[in-house]
Amino acid sequence: MAEPRAYGLLAEFDTPEALLDAARRAREDGYRDLDAFTPFPVHGLAEVLDIRDTRVLWLGLAGGVFGFALALLMQVGANWSYPLDVGGRPVYALSAFAVIAFELTVLFAALFPAIGMLALNGLPRLNYPVFAASHFHLASRDRFFLCVRAGDARFDPEQTAQYLGRIGARTVELVPA
Amino acid sequence: MTMSEAPILPRDQSLGDVTDQLARIPLHFPTRRRWLIALSLSMLLLTLFAVSVVVLFTRGVGIWGLNIPVNWAFAIHNYVWWLGIGHAGTLISALLLLMGREWRNSLNRFAETMTLFAVVCAGIYPVLHLGRPWYLYWMFPYPATMGVWPQFRSPLEWDIWAVLTYLTVSVVFWYVGLIPDLGAARDRARRRGWQVFFGVLSLGWRGSAVHWLRWQQAYRLLAALAVPLVVSVHSEVSLLFAAGTIPGWHSMIFPAYFVLGAAFSGFAVVAMIAIVIRSLFALKNLVTDDHLDILGKVLLATGLMTAYGYVFEIFDAFYSGEAHEIQTVHDRIAGAYAWTYWGAIVFNFVFLQLLWWRCARRSPLVLFLVSTSVAIGMWLERYMILVTSLYRDFLVSSWGSYTPTFWDWSIYIGTFGLFMVPFLLIIRLFPVIAISETKEVLHEEQAEASHG
Numbered sequence A: 001m002a003e004p005r006a007y008g009l010l011a012e013f014d015t016p017e018a019l020l021d022a023a024r025r026a027r028e029d030g031y032r033d034l035d036a037f038t039p040f041p042v043h044g045l046a047e048v049l050d051i052r053d054t055r056v057l058w059l060g061l062a063g064g065v066f067g068f069a070l071a072l073l074m075q076v077g078a079n080w081s082y083p084l085d086v087g088g089r090p091v092y093a094l095s096a097f098a099v100i101a102f103e104l105t106v107l108f109a110a111l112f113p114a115i116g117m118l119a120l121n122g123l124p125r126l127n128y129p130v131f132a133a134s135h136f137h138l139a140s141r142d143r144f145f146l147c148v149r150a151g152d153a154r155f156d157p158e159q160t161a162q163y164l165g166r167i168g169a170r171t172v173e174l175v176p177a
Numbered sequence B: 001m002t003m004s005e006a007p008i009l010p011r012d013q014s015l016g017d018v019t020d021q022l023a024r025i026p027l028h029f030p031t032r033r034r035w036l037i038a039l040s041l042s043m044l045l046l047t048l049f050a051v052s053v054v055v056l057f058t059r060g061v062g063i064w065g066l067n068i069p070v071n072w073a074f075a076i077h078n079y080v081w082w083l084g085i086g087h088a089g090t091l092i093s094a095l096l097l098l099m100g101r102e103w104r105n106s107l108n109r110f111a112e113t114m115t116l117f118a119v120v121c122a123g124i125y126p127v128l129h130l131g132r133p134w135y136l137y138w139m140f141p142y143p144a145t146m147g148v149w150p151q152f153r154s155p156l157e158w159d160i161w162a163v164l165t166y167l168t169v170s171v172v173f174w175y176v177g178l179i180p181d182l183g184a185a186r187d188r189a190r191r192r193g194w195q196v197f198f199g200v201l202s203l204g205w206r207g208s209a210v211h212w213l214r215w216q217q218a219y220r221l222l223a224a225l226a227v228p229l230v231v232s233v234h235s236e237v238s239l240l241f242a243a244g245t246i247p248g249w250h251s252m253i254f255p256a257y258f259v260l261g262a263a264f265s266g267f268a269v270v271a272m273i274a275i276v277i278r279s280l281f282a283l284k285n286l287v288t289d290d291h292l293d294i295l296g297k298v299l300l301a302t303g304l305m306t307a308y309g310y311v312f313e314i315f316d317a318f319y320s321g322e323a324h325e326i327q328t329v330h331d332r333i334a335g336a337y338a339w340t341y342w343g344a345i346v347f348n349f350v351f352l353q354l355l356w357w358r359c360a361r362r363s364p365l366v367l368f369l370v371s372t373s374v375a376i377g378m379w380l381e382r383y384m385i386l387v388t389s390l391y392r393d394f395l396v397s398s399w400g401s402y403t404p405t406f407w408d409w410s411i412y413i414g415t416f417g418l419f420m421v422p423f424l425l426i427i428r429l430f431p432v433i434a435i436s437e438t439k440e441v442l443h444e445e446q447a448e449a450s451h452g
Helices: A016-028 A055-081 A094-120 A136-140 A157-166 B015-027 B032-059 B073-098 B102-106 B108-129 B133-139 B155-188 B192-201 B209-242 B254-280 B289-320 B323-334 B338-356 B364-390 B406-429 B435-450
Strands: A006-013 A034-037 A144-149 A171-176
Touching: A006 A016, A006 A157, A016 A034, A016 A144, A016 A157, A034 B209, A055 A094, A055 B209, A094 B155, A094 B209, A136 A144, A136 B155, A144 A157, A157 A171, B015 B155, B015 B406, B015 B435, B032 B406, B073 B102, B073 B108, B073 B155, B073 B209, B073 B254, B073 B364, B073 B406, B102 B108, B102 B289, B102 B435, B108 B133, B108 B155, B108 B254, B108 B406, B155 B192, B155 B209, B155 B435, B209 B254, B254 B289, B254 B364, B289 B323, B289 B338, B289 B364, B323 B338, B323 B364, B338 B364
Parallel strands: none
Antiparallel strands: A006 A144, A006 A171, A034 A144
């Protein structure tokens, strides 16, 4: 591989509205392997880019079920292993186990999606191709970037760059892989 | 937004300027001298705390004023007080996020930070109170050689699970919210040390659309979990009291009464911190007078709900017709510790009435003083609930009295150091106001304005 492969083209926009508009047009014109980089979550962007992922929420449910089961097993198991008879009160007192069951449900329902969110996002990660782009530090300030990745069927370093300029990008930069 | 509201942030500021202003605070710290003075004083308090704890561990809890019958005293009193303060941070951050109250975006970061260290101060108290704190691990289920397990049917055992869960979830919520801002600070940093520091902590955040999608799902889910968690934790704390048969504690209203009181004292401390931070870092464009106005209203509302709890507590005692309950009411109103009861009433509810006036809510000085008074009032309330119930219970032969000793006070005052030192370090090192969330609100407001 003599020629360095490109990661994609990064187009810079001034406002979230301009980004949304460009992303919509790029989708309509057949581009599929798109991503965007924004300083804050832009409402409606996921729909335009057709990103659907509810795994984080399912992880929350899984964590809750896991925590609840763990808490009940732990408390029932401890009382089964060493029954403490306090004034004849029930050994398996579910109402008394409810507090810890609730706490562990919440604990794991919080930990699973938090860790899962990072894992699905591929974070932590020390470097990523887009960081090499000259304006990319503005993606956490007040600029909104649309990225056409090199994997897209319609990707062509020059024609796609011109296309992005036509749909309103203020700068377009080729990001090396 | 469905409701048309006045903008909470001045619209004539740009997204870029807000980013620079907020990221500058750790990178080019503005008030070095005042911060150093505050840190030195806090370090002194922390030293006092450390010395007191060493003395406590060497000589035992006998150096405190607690006794039989007043065997909980300062340790549990301050535990409840600190934990209650912590709860407001979570409520502001999580409850108001779910309800779409955008004004919370200027306050959530330092409110959550306050929560973290208030919970640390609270959590340390039961450990100190153990007498033999090196046996703390007995609270956890581990395969002991004698085959015994913790008593899971006791509120005292529930406590450690509740507090540790609360601390963990608070840290996770705080950090997940912070990650995008760490990325923003990383991109603003010019010095190598800061770049590495924020670069590592931001975990390589790049603001990708799919990342934001998952981040929002996780963040809102954490918020949705944090709200019932707060209610459960402070309800559980109230069960430490209510599950026993001591008159003045054995009451159905305790969970609600405790949770509301907790929110009340916490909002007071959030208001105090907001006022100090916005003047220290010149952030009046982001923490506006409107924010103080809303905090004042919330303080007034939670205060009145707490006052309702006071009324109902007395009604409850008389309605029960139980002689010991009624005697405890008498002890509270006219007993040896009546000053705590009336002190709580005055500091909690009398000065609070100033907040009916808009000009008082919008005056940082008045709001700060009222908030201080509420923090003191709630401290007196916790003292009152603990001591007036314990010093005279069922049998005259077991009546006693309680006076805090030097070491009670030194540890309590020392916990301010335990709170302030890490809090000051955090506001020195991290963006003190949420950058991405502030920009989100600002952009929405500007878009609304431009669309008419």
